[in-house]
Amino acid sequence: MKTIIPFSHQLLKEIVLKGDTVIDATCGNGNDTLFLSKLVGQHGKVYGFDIQAAAIVNTRKKIETEDYLKNVTLIHDGHEAIDKYIAVNEEVAGAIFNLGYLPKGDHAVVTKPVSTIQAVERILKRLTLGGRIVLVVYHGHEGGTEEKNHLLTFCENLDQNYYQVLQYQFINQKNQPPFILAVERIK
Numbered sequence: 001m002k003t004i005i006p007f008s009h010q011l012l013k014e015i016v017l018k019g020d021t022v023i024d025a026t027c028g029n030g031n032d033t034l035f036l037s038k039l040v041g042q043h044g045k046v047y048g049f050d051i052q053a054a055a056i057v058n059t060r061k062k063i064e065t066e067d068y069l070k071n072v073t074l075i076h077d078g079h080e081a082i083d084k085y086i087a088v089n090e091e092v093a094g095a096i097f098n099l100g101y102l103p104k105g106d107h108a109v110v111t112k113p114v115s116t117i118q119a120v121e122r123i124l125k126r127l128t129l130g131g132r133i134v135l136v137v138y139h140g141h142e143g144g145t146e147e148k149n150h151l152l153t154f155c156e157n158l159d160q161n162y163y164q165v166l167q168y169q170f171i172n173q174k175n176q177p178p179f180i181l182a183v184e185r186i187k
């Protein structure tokens, strides 16, 4: 069975095509941004958001050291501000969120339920048919349980005629392991 990060990438690999537009909603150290940049290729587009300057710097360093595709736009702002940066008619094939705090960074800066859900709602408006939003839910930190519960409620209430939602979780791991929520637009 695939562990959480490889499975989060697999969910996007299955549906994202070269040339697509995708979003890394939480750049952090840039691992997902780099993955998405390679996935969409030189004719694709990646928007990467993070509220921390250090994360933007780390992500820029990470993508520039590899085969730099120049298809990434890094945005030092919250993902909830997506409307300022991406037109509402610009179609998005996939998005990934890694919730929680920046590893090796300031653990006090964490994603928050209201802004996370606002960002998800705004991406849903742009999501292509068959497109997916993948949320990797880390919830062991302070405020993490609240964000997890809000997201579960939000996802459980998405109209099943338009979206299918997957929860992928190892249920015998200790210490609040992360899990995945993946939303796919089906209509």
Ligand SMILES: C[S@@+](CC[C@H](N)C(=O)[O-])C[C@H]1O[C@@H](n2cnc3c(N)ncnc32)[C@H](O)[C@@H]1O
Pocket: 025, 026, 027, 028, 029, 030, 031, 032, 033, 049, 050, 051, 052, 055, 077, 078, 079, 080, 097, 098, 099, 100, 101, 102, 103, 109, 110, 111, 112, 115, 116
């Ligand atoms: C778990 S880390 C992301 C890890 C990253 N995907 C990687 O590959 O290294 C979570 C990130 O979300 C960022 N963050 C917190 N609130 C945010 C918001 N409203 N919008 C965008 N990023 C946010 C934090 O600054 C932190 O860098």
